[in-house]
Amino acid sequence: VRRRVRGMLARPEFRLPPPEQSLSDQRALTSRWLQLVADEGIGAIAFPREYGGQDDWPGFIAAFETIAQHDISLAIKFTVHFGLWTACLTLLGNEEQARRYLPGAADLSLPGCFALTEIGHGSNARELETTATYDPAAGGFLLHSPHFDAGKNYIGNAARDGRVAAVFAQLVTQGRNHGVHAFAVPIRDEMGNVLPGIRIEDNGPKMGENGVDNARLWFDGVRLPRHALLNRLGGVTADGTYASPLASANARFFATISALVGGRIAIAAAAIGASKVGLLIAVRYARRRRQFRAPGAREETPLLDYPTHQRRLLPPLAELYAVHFAHQHLVHRRATVAAGTVDAAAAREVELLAGGIKAWASWHCTRTLQACREACGGEGYLSVNRLPALKADSDIFTTFEGDNTVLMLWIGRHLLAEAERSTPAADPLPDDEPGRWEALFADRVRTMLTGASGRGQGALFRAAGAHLEAVLLARFNAALAAVTDPALVEPLAALRDLFALCRLEEGRGWFLEHGRLEPAEARGLPGRVDALCARLAPLAPALVEAFGLSEASIAAPIAPPA
């Protein structure tokens, strides 16, 4: 899939435009590109086979990451329509709704939006204020935004192109609120005119992603037929009687917003993709760019040979490999769980992992692109060298599809509840160093949670971070165990070591104060990390070229191919 998408993006019509483009030009170009992607059949890869798709969700994520490496605006518009809007149909809708909407989704003749977030309620989606009140006399719903803050906000595809939206609203029938449900709501006619009762206000220029047309939406008593309700998780009979296969309102809410799980996995993929491009550019530049002459040397020294420069680029590169492996695991776990019988525990595990990897990958991306920009000096600040757009476009990843801090607290609370149910005994420390690191990281989470009850948000937040470090190291070890090519084992093992040693170095305060690390070993960590960076630096060019990016998507004059 990656090869196929790269081939498409290398075509002349996908050539990246010069940096200075007006908002409307950027949006128009992104729309044209999205139509070309749809025409290639790439958007529908994850669609059910009966609707022309290939039921290939991992392929969809691979396509998405590859598109994000080329242009993040296009990737986001792609996932709003082919990911979020379509997932609402397949996860929440019924057969008839799939037949009605999927063909127009596949060929993009009916562009869709995902309208969950409101001006007043972002993270707290459960209390959103749009209402869909059932009227038995009319046999349908009345969709309404009771006040300004109940307007939908930042809705991608809504300012310019969207014709239909999955709108999340409190379902009220027979005088009772049954919580948040999704409705398929037409918002524009075939000519692109906004439909009566709907008000759309452009969100205007943003820090980045200006190819995505975000908007606010308000509904003023818009009448919807009864079949507009995506009713797999809860429906209303003609007389207004509500029925749901899920008894718990809590379970229903999480199932209703489950499209976000796939969305989070997609955002993590985009973050990983952007980090790959950034590190490739920075490493190529660091290898070529020389500055300062060693005593007696004929040529100046390449930046990549400086210990401080290695410290800027190698640790983020090692962490990127860790995040990449964990994300690959997540994609396959999600595909397995979705294909299997419904197992609530497994589904929950995937949800938590998706939230955690999304948070970690997006924070990693923000930090990494910052390091790359600085490592490229003034050149990194010029738009022509791609880093400005990569940074600006990816900056929102830490916020959307769930604010990272809110996600971390959700994971922390879940870990605490688990720990309170049962505290597993600590495993004995293995003899080999990687095994010992993995055990140390796992033990840290257990220890933090043992004392965490009542120690507040701060402690839960830190426990969630420790948990994710343990997960990343375990996934790196698992990926490494599956590598058979001996030429790959050594560099990947060194990267794994660098990842683990960097996390130990940064977290050594905790390990020391809890007697898990001896002062002598801790004192040696900064020097060991420096030495490992120096050992890996000559391999850095190969380690970034291994991402297999196409030159059409790199397109930075400071980073020509070697």
Added chain:
Amino acid sequence: VRRRVRGMLARPEFRLPPPEQSLSDQRALTSRWLQLVADEGIGAIAFPREYGGQDDWPGFIAAFETIAQHDISLAIKFTVHFGLWTACLTLLGNEEQARRYLPGAADLSLPGCFALTEIGHGSNARELETTATYDPAAGGFLLHSPHFDAGKNYIGNAARDGRVAAVFAQLVTQGRNHGVHAFAVPIRDEMGNVLPGIRIEDNGPKMGENGVDNARLWFDGVRLPRHALLNRLGGVTADGTYASPLASANARFFATISALVGGRIAIAAAAIGASKVGLLIAVRYARRRRQFRAPGAREETPLLDYPTHQRRLLPPLAELYAVHFAHQHLVHRRATVAAGTVDAAAAREVELLAGGIKAWASWHCTRTLQACREACGGEGYLSVNRLPALKADSDIFTTFEGDNTVLMLWIGRHLLAEAERSTPAADPLPDDEPGRWEALFADRVRTMLTGASGRGQGALFRAAGAHLEAVLLARFNAALAAVTDPALVEPLAALRDLFALCRLEEGRGWFLEHGRLEPAEARGLPGRVDALCARLAPLAPALVEAFGLSEASIAAPIAPPA
């Protein structure tokens, strides 16, 4: 000065434009604004009195920070012309050159540039490749860029407006290279036409600061009169004999680029100014914005009441106060040293402090504005709310006027050389906690340097960071000691405590592994920081309003005045 500049910026002609502006519109507006600033006499505040100035360099820095809070492009164009270009005349030029150029600098009738950096040589300015070869027959210099990489790069004010530039070149006479010297070089005529032999290439769109017209410049054997050389540090007689009051080529080089010292102090001021605006916006938003309802509560909880949100905003705020106080000290030290007799040791101390504070303030700014953007969620991503421009415009501060990492290594090497000359005995630990922290931080630097010889760049980089933490804490304590209003002592002392505890928390690995901190005390640090954040959160609004920013410069719809 701040009040006067704020009054000017609140005038309708300085109203911030809507975010989506073309490059040429942004540049035109910035130029118009700069002329208005010059007309107000604000640019010339630091000029000598005999040229219509007020000899008030601290006032110039205060004006600069205030302008940066309003628009960073304007501030940079302001400091390129009134700071760097003018400083070359006053620091390096003679009386006749001051008479020739300062009047046109003061009223902006002759806009100036500072042309040091080259395409091939940024950090390593000593090896820049532009040559100025003296020709006794013609009685002047031949200014030449021998190849593409010898072109000047990122030269502010050069793409559009500059008419004259301080050009740094290797001075060659009688077949010998005497190192880098500065020349006053006309680059455009009165009509704005580029002069013969000069090629100017626009640097094009950048991540930010698009109101500043940066360009590359090449010289093709441009003839300059002998008096074009700014000759205070080294001159050439009519027959080509070179003479300099400074015997050491090294001392001459540092004196030649000494305008950068003031430049670094200015950049630090801009970073501090941008951080103030960002934190003001984020704190106002956190106080107003509510999300999630505590059990039984009528209203949702303000973001500022959440421990994780306090952790995002309060530590950067405490550090901002620390950086602000250290910077104020630096400005006054620099003014004192500049006014006094030449004391090489004092001048060196100011240079090192300027480099360090510039690096710390700019990294702090980048991290802080990132935290502010994330803390404002999707609203923080919308251009209308100012944070995108603040982030993008300030991002280059970590690079220009000296790459931060290069500056840190320079400081580290200097500290090491000092330590090798004499290792002062460790002071006994004072009884009071703030005094003990200060002693702990100072001891850490000493201890790091004792073992640092031969431990490479990594160790020197870390020692420089530890040194700056010690300086910041010492300056915070000194500032606090000077506060007499009892109502201010308590909140400022709490901020100082938060700054110190955060640095201890982050650095506790080192203190533990070197036996400077007991595990029990270290274990308590995260909880103490959480608790102090909670205690300071209700004061946060007052602590950001204390910056006294004008609403015309805040101008973010998410952050209206309370």
